[in-house]
Amino acid sequence: MKPSRFDSTILTICFAFLYIPIVILVVYSFNASKLVTVWGGFSLEWYRVMWSNQGLMDAAWVTARVGLLSATLGTILGTLAALTLVRYQKFPGRTAFTGMIYAPLVMPEVITGLSLLLLFVAVNVDRGFWTVTIAHTTFTMCYVAIIVQSRLLTFDRSLEEAALDLGSPPVKTFFTITLPLILPAIVSGWMLAFTLSLDDLVIASFTTGPGATTLPIKIYSQVRLGVTPEINAICTILIGFVTLGVIAASIGTKRAEVRRIRDEHAAVRAIG
Template identity: 80%
Template sequence: MKPGRFDATVLTIGFAFLYIPILILVIYSFNASKLVTVWGGFSTQWYQQMWHNEALMDAAWVTIRVAVLSASIGTVLGTLAALALVRFVRIPARMLFSAMIYAPLVMPEVITGLSLLLLFVAVGVDRGFWTVVIAHTTFTMCYVAIVVQSRLVTFDRSLEEAALDLGCPPVKTFFAITLPLIMPAVVAGWMLAFTLSLDDLVIASFTTGPGATTLPIKIYSQVRLGVTPEINAACTLLIGIVTIGVIIASVATKRREYQRQRDEHLATTAA
């Protein structure tokens, strides 16, 4: 069924509401004027000043390190959690385990951040870089588990059973058969976790400490005193990093899917 005129209009308004503000931010990051709302000509001076802003660059470096570490750890834990949810369906505590996985998805970030803060204070852990990594890993692994679980539900287990019947150990079967087939979902989960960690403000503000200020926190603290063109430049770079990462992940996923279909076609032809 073709979309009607009303559907197209609503879709256009929705996309315009989402992306026009981002487009305006990107355009005004090249504004020569110090006033962010007054166009004074094209210039890249704010990008040059941003690179020389040590506080902003330190916050950006902390953000990238936190995002990479939390996304990587969260992807490993989330993949294992997805395997447990799909493969071990008869364990008594499965319902409780599922609830613990899904809870951070619906729980307000303020509650999550405050709970982690109270936990770190109770165990006497000084807040800093690693507490932010732990906090981000806690909620990003849930998203990874959902993405990987959706792939495992439609996974053909006969391939694993064939490898096990031929004498392949379970661990080797996982790395040789299962992991390559679910890799697109794992990569998608990592990208989602990386993006969520990259722009998190609420949870990081509760769990951060001296020397671990992330870029969203730095931007928020400066915006409260007034938006500067350097902030526009920093946000534009964040948008560019996320966009490039999504494009790379999409291309890699499509290539892997094309290679899989090609291998299946060759195997069918040979048979």
Template identity: 75%
Template sequence: MNNGLSRFNVVSLVAGFAFLYLPILLLVIYSFNESRLVTVWSGFSTKWYVELFSNQGLLDAAWVTFRVALISATVATVLGTMAAITLTRHLRFRGRVLFTGMVFAPLVMPEVITGLSLLLLFVAVGLDRGFLTVTLAHITFSMCFVAVVVQSRLLTFDRSLEEAAMDLGATPVRTFFQVTLPVILPAVISGWMLAFTLSLDDLVIASFTSGPGATTLPMKIYSQVRLGVTPEINAVCTILIAVVTTGVIAASLLNKQREVQRARDEQAARKEGG
């Protein structure tokens, strides 16, 4: 019974991962296809990457997407961290329930509703749609994801470290930057990576809030795919996969290095104390 159940679990796991990642693997493989037909393999070639870097429309969309993702992820990380600290450290203040609902509403709100409401807001205030509106929209919906990640780390944070620092004369601001932030930094980095990835991936909200000169790469890809998938699309998607994968691996290695260093510091402190 146990062996049969184990085999069933293994088969289910393999089938699930194959369903998720086999299409991505095929996309990467066919980005090196010689033929223009994306479903017919005719030999290995990198010419579509050369064609991609001569496609000014895709390059402009990629540059817009990268700038939006970088700015929105950075601002969302700052605001999300501040929101997480407020929700964790200040348990009682007037309007806390409303503030909590406003922070986490984008998590459960359909993207169509979020995009439409932001579009109506920008029209109401007379703000022309473009790079700024897309960036503001991405900050709005990605900030809540950062807040969730950082808040989960703050809930297990040892407050005695902050109390010890302030007892030694450190100001609250200095305590945050020298004690609190280094401890929660892996969560902050993870939140930034999540916000950056969500911004790169967004299509629906950007479609509502973008304007002339602010076409993002997902919008460009979607508009071209409607006319048929080309090897250039496979190539640009492969580059996106490589960028995201590299970022995730780098963040994981950084977090692991920090954990190892923290363990060494704790071991050294025990030896000094002993």
């Protein structure tokens, strides 16, 4: 069905509202002028200045490490939580467990950050890299759980049952049958968790400490004194990195889906 002119106009306005500011930021990252709102010609000078800014580079390295570690831990815990919620319909404390998994989705980040800060203070833990990692793992695992749970709800369990009937141990069945079929959802959850960690400012500002300044905190502290072209440069690199990640995840998900369909057909033929 061809969209109407009204639908096309609304869609164009929405895309323009979302992406024109990003395009302007990218364009002005190549601005030769020190004034971010005045075009002074094309230049890569601010990228060189950015690489020589040790504070920004240290913050970027901290952000990358926190994102990779928290996304991985959050994906593991979120996948286990999704398996528990889908495969075990009745167990003591299920309602409380479900509420704790879903709570970070609706809870304001200020509340989450403050509660984690009070926790770390109560147990006398020095705030730094690991406290930020724990905080990011806490609020990203719920997103992974939602994504993996949606895949498990449509999962054909007859393939697992066939493998178990043929003598495959439960652990081997999980790694050879279940895991490959839900892998696209797990990868998508990991990408979302990494992006959320990369973007977080509020929770990290509550749980960070000396030597663990993340890139969003660093950028925010500098922007309060005025936007500089090097901020545009590093934001452009982040946009490019996230874009490449999304494209790679999309391609990987499509290939995994094709592989899943092929494996399901092969398993059905083998069972038949």
